[in-house]
Amino acid sequence: MxxxxxxxxxxxxxxxxxxxxxxxxxxxxxxxxxxxxxxxxxxxxxxxxxxxxxxxxxxxxxxxxxxxxxxxxxxxxxxxxxxxxxxxxxxxxxxxxxxxxxxxxxxxxxxxxxxxxxxxxxxxxxxISAVPVPATATPAVDVLTTTTAVVIQDRPLVPLTNWLSDALRTATAADRALQIVTPPATRLTLPTRTALRGLPNRWVVQHPEHGYYDGLSGAVLHWKDGTFTPVRGENGTARAAEAFKTVTDTGERQLLLALRTRHPADADLVLGRALETAYHHLTDGPPTGWSTAEPVNLPWSTRQLTDLARSRAPQPTLLIAIGHPDRPALATLRILRTPAGVEEDITLALGYAEDETPPLDSIEPLAAVLAAEHGLTTLLTSLRAARRDLTVPPHVEAPPIPVALTVGHDEIESIGRTRAEHPPLGLTPTKLGHPAEHAVHYTFGDGTNPQAWTTLHQLTRHRKQA
Structure with missing residues (x-):
């Protein structure tokens, strides 16, 4: 149970x-x-x-x-x-x-x-006298060691609840790893997946036949010195569990946007509008709700999320936004006050069934609006084979393939306009917006050719060269 x-x-x-x-x-x-x-x-x-x-x-x-x-x-x-x-x-x-x-x-x-x-x-x-006294006052934590806080979850889908958010904050403050242990049929929501990013945090899958393995990397794990850690071979490398390698292609896909904006820090600033614009272009409507954890419980309001971020500044604020259930769309929004202004780091994922077509033709018009009206720094768009419902299963998933990259005006000025507009590999960028303050949009393909990664890496090196 x-x-x-x-x-x-x-x-x-x-x-x-x-x-x-x-x-x-x-x-x-x-x-x-x-x-x-x-x-x-x-x-x-x-x-x-x-x-x-x-x-x-x-x-x-x-x-x-x-x-x-x-x-x-x-x-x-x-x-x-x-x-x-x-x-x-x-x-x-x-x-x-x-x-x-x-x-x-x-x-x-x-x-x-x-x-x-x-x-x-x-x-x-x-x-009760035979039950050890719990070493933690954090309700979500089941096992606590000097290095690790372990949370046991036996549910089909593990969301980033207030329980888990609190456990992650407490573990991080104490310089501990957070490790979530689940059965093999469990999946994670994208916010939970994002929260576990970065070792030694882990998703630990307990398989009845294959033992413990990492649900994100596949590495076979064992409990050693108070934490789950990879089993190393004689050459020091870890191996992937057989259960992690099993995958069936359903034809489902996810469109992924990694979007960054920067705004002057003034009293009239309203945050969340870039994300709202992306939802309008890709789902024909704004987000339906937002929150700091799951369940996402508040009706969408840019003013309310701005007030929350302002009350927490200069500490960063991490928020979640959700779309209408007819079109799976889930975003995380990290708001950070920096010397350059107020920055939004946004990831947006949208899910599509085999018979649905991701709106790749909407990306360039969206990028143009973001660059002209919402302080766009960069926008990287990718496509990958993954679940339409945007949940994360404990088996290998194909990496995303880049579709397009847009670089905003201010970023171009720091790179150098000539360098930004004359990339290698025969790429011909599109200029978006006013000629004097335009953004540059690079297209790599339709998200089916892995060679696009090589093109993106070479373009990135070109942009960083002095």
Whole structure:
């Protein structure tokens, strides 16, 4: 049974309803709060946390609950209350299910996963004195060593929830790796994949036949010195697990945009407009929602996300944006204050089925608008064979193939206009915008020829030459 249980209710659980749910363990268990009251914990008599419940979130974005729970659920605004059970106590999973079941019963909602729902009182029978005292106060972390925070997730899709965001921040601050352990059928959302970027953070897949392996690189892993690390051969190299090599081509594709902008830091600046423009060009509408974690719960608002980024400056702000469920489109937006101004580092992924055509002819018009109106620095567009739903499976995926590169006016000035406009390899760039302040757009192909990588690397070296 999964250790994460979610109650989806049409009404916000009030204090009395939460307490009724927390009575799932009977009168012998106690209630505690942590994270400045944002997390309520059901604890054993000696104070050890058994179930941690995060503050309810109102999800107002169409299709978001179905996307993250990977199943059919009622659409529309819904309160998402997530409970995470301790993996150290056998009864904790059933306690979480009873808590969620009680909320759903009182408020007329549903429970995910459905089989976890119950309203039974779950007595604590485990000998708590034999259970090690948890070394961490972070609810998401199951195992903590001097070098690594391990999170165990047994769910079809692992989103970048507030649980995981908090675990990542805490691990990073303590100079620890964050490693997520899942079964082989689990997938990651793109924000979770982005959060795990960079070793020693890892996605650890526990396969019943192939043991442990890295879900992103395929390297066979073992537990050594308090962390998951690659098994090295005599020559010092790691090998890939056989399960990681298995892949089936479904004809699905993803269009990927890596977009950077720079703006003067003034009081009238509104952020997110470059991303909004990209959505309009590629999906015929703006993003439907944004948030700092998943589920993406807030209706799209450039003004609100700007206010949030301004309140956090000079610290960077990382945001997630989602599109309409009819056209899978998911973006991460990193906002950073620098001496040059305010910079946006955006990655946008859009998914297409085998019978759908990615809108490559929209890239150049989009680049022209971004360069003229939104402070474009660079825009790299790529295409790759990957899942339409934008989730990340634990097997090898083909790398993206570059389609086009656009370089904005200010970047061209730093490179040198002559060098930017006369690249090697016979490339003929297109000038976008006003002749005196134009951007340069290079086209490499339709995303099917891997040779485009060589062309891009040579162009990059050419741009960097003195």
């Amino acid at each position: 999964t250790k994460d249980v979610i109650a989806l209710t049409p009404e916000m659980p009030d204090l009395n309803t939460l307490l009724a749910g927390l009575y799932a363990g009977g009168p012998d268990l106690s209630v505690n709060t942590t994270a400045d009251g944002a997390v309520v914990q059901l604890c054993s008599p000696d104070g050890r946390p058994l179930v941690s419940v995060e503050a309810p979130i109102l999800v107002q974005v169409p299709g978001e609950t179905a996307r993250l729970l990977d199943c059919a659920v009622a659409d529309g605004p819904v309160w998402w209350t997530e409970a995470r059970a301790s993996t150290a106590v056998a009864e904790a999973g059933r306690l979480a299910g009873s808590f969620a079941g009680r909320l759903a019963t009182v408020l007329g909602g549903t429970v995910w996963p459905p089989e976890a729902a119950t309203t039974d009182v779950v007595p604590l029978t485990t000998d």
